[in-house]
Amino acid sequence: MSSTSMRMVIVGGGAGGLELAIRLARQGDSRVFLVDQSATHIWKPRLHEMAAGARRGMVDEMEYAGLAERWGFVFVQGSLRDIDPQARRIELDAMSDARDRPVVGARELDYDVLVLALGGVTPDLGVEGVTEHAFMLDRAQDAEAVFSRLSLAALEATVSGGDQAMETVIVGTGLTGVELAAYLATDAQPAAVAPRKARPGLRVTLVEAMDEFMPSMGEAERRAVRERLENAGVTIHTGCQISRVAADHVETDDGMRFESQLTVWATGRVGPPIVESIDTLAANDKRQWRVRKTLQSFTSPDVFALGDCAAVDGSEAPPTAQAASEQATHLARELPRYCAGENPRAFEYRHKxxxxxxxxxxxxxxxxxxxxxxxxxxxxxxxxxxxxxxxxxxxxxxxxxxxxxxxxxxxxxxxxxxxxxxx
Structure with a gap:
């Protein structure tokens, strides 16, 4: 059967999912469906800029419906609720408006080939107070929430007339935490509640549980980044395991306390919560769907997964947009072959x-x-x-x-x- 007569459903419109939908549609695979809970796409590697004050229009926000019309795929707005591999069908949750009034009921969508590209989220690691008092940076809404808190803290300090710097703690020295720390220290633009010269300063503290700053990076990069951060006024603490996050401070296992008016939790990536509620597909303990080197599910060959929500057997692909894009390019070649009855080839990550x-x-x-x-x-x-x-x-x-x-x-x-x- 040709790929033009096969129904390809992609769930998740991030870097990988959106690129795959467009590549397939441009190749003439006309029955391509892209599902995402949001109406718009944002290049997620720039969320830290939004958190520091960049607006949505400054970070390339694009409407899925416009892209679907331009390239010829079908966009379906909705959130994944369940997958039935036997029936080759997914279920989407009902949707409500901002006042929690029902708008669209639960729906079903059939597929011949399903690609899961739902991305990942930041784990709270079971630390007390994280979900109540810390901000994460997984979605555009999270970045806007960080910016809102930053602006309110600036307003509070301005109204009170205090001249003390606003304290911000970022937990985790991966790419997200480090880039956010740099932007807050050098380019933060809270809402203009007062002339810039009258606003309080912003003091940024980076906290890492491991003994080494940026443990996943090479020594040369670590030194270069640390030097630039410290020159920008960022304070870095390593070997500090966080035990509790409160509304106005962060505590460590060894009794240290960091005052904080804004705490951002950036402690790595795991798969989305929906993975745990779908028991029809094999997953690992990091809430990722387990897939073969071909990116096919171990339990259902018609289901593929890419990006942060996938654990690829034997692959060292990191949880980055770059890796998801490479996987999308690979599947754009292999899915038409699979639909034509051929075996898909293995994905090989090429770290650039x-x-x-x-x-x-x-x-x-x-x-x-x-x-x-x-x-x-x-x-x-x-x-x-x-x-x-x-x-x-x-x-x-x-x-x-x-x-x-x-x-x-x-x-x-x-x-x-x-x-x-x-x-």
Whole structure:
């Protein structure tokens, strides 16, 4: 059976899911359905910028319905509730409005091939007070909540007339925590409750449970990033296991206490909660669906998974947009072959390097050179490479013409954030 007569359903419109839907639709696979709980797509590696004050229009918010009309796939707004592999059917939850009034009832959607691209979330690690008092940075709404708290704290300090710095604690020194710390320390733009010179300062503290700062990174990158953060005024504590998060402070196992008006919890990634409630597909203890090297579920060959919600057998692919994009490119080639009765080939992750945007503190990264050695980059080159990852995404999502236009616009306005919104 050809891929044009097969019903391909993709659940999750992040970097991987959206790129896969567009690639399949552009190839002529006309029965492509993309499901997402949100109406719009945002490039998630820039959520830390939203948290520091960038607006949605500055981080390339795009409406799924407009993209679906442009490329020829079908967009279905909804949240996954269950999967029935035997019937090849998924169930979507009912939807309500902001006042909790019912809008759309529960629905079912049949598939021939299902791709799960739901992304991941930050685990609370069972630490007391995290869910009540800390903010995470998993969705655009989370970033807006961080910005709102930041602005309210600025308002409180301005009204009270105090001149003490606002205390912010970020737990975790992965990419999310480090990039957010840098932007808050150098580029934070709370709502204008007072002239900038009259606002209180912002003191940022990074706390890491491991003895080593950024334990997943190489020594050279760790040193470069730490130096830039400390020069920007960020205080870094390692070997500090958090035991409790309160409304106004954070406590550690060894009795340390960090005052905090804003606590952000950035302690890695696990799969979404829905994984635990779907017992028809094999999963691991990190709430990820277990898939073979072909990205097929161990328990149902018609179900594929990519990105943070998938644990790929034998793969070292990290929980990044870059890895999800590579998997989407792979499946765009393999799913039509699978629908035609051929066996899909194994996915091979090709690590291209790691890039970090540190706001006014610059950018740091390491790129794979292709000659057996990595190339360390900093400054403008690293900043350009960092933006290049998003530009590649835009080339797929917007098409070569619009993507190139966006690139040229940024070259002529390098100091302004992107303002692309597709309707």
């Amino acid at each position: 390097g790691t890039l970090m945007s540190l706001g006014a503190a610059g950018a740091v990264g390491r790129l794979r050179s292709g000659f057996g050695r990595d190339l360390q980059i900093r400054g403008r080159l690293a900043s350009a490479a960092y933006r290049g990852l998003e530009r590649q995404h835009e080339m797929v999502v917007l098409g070569p013409a619009r993507g190139s236009g966006r690139l040229l616009a940024e070259l002529f306005s390098p100091d302004h954030g992107p303002r692309v919104k597709v309707h």
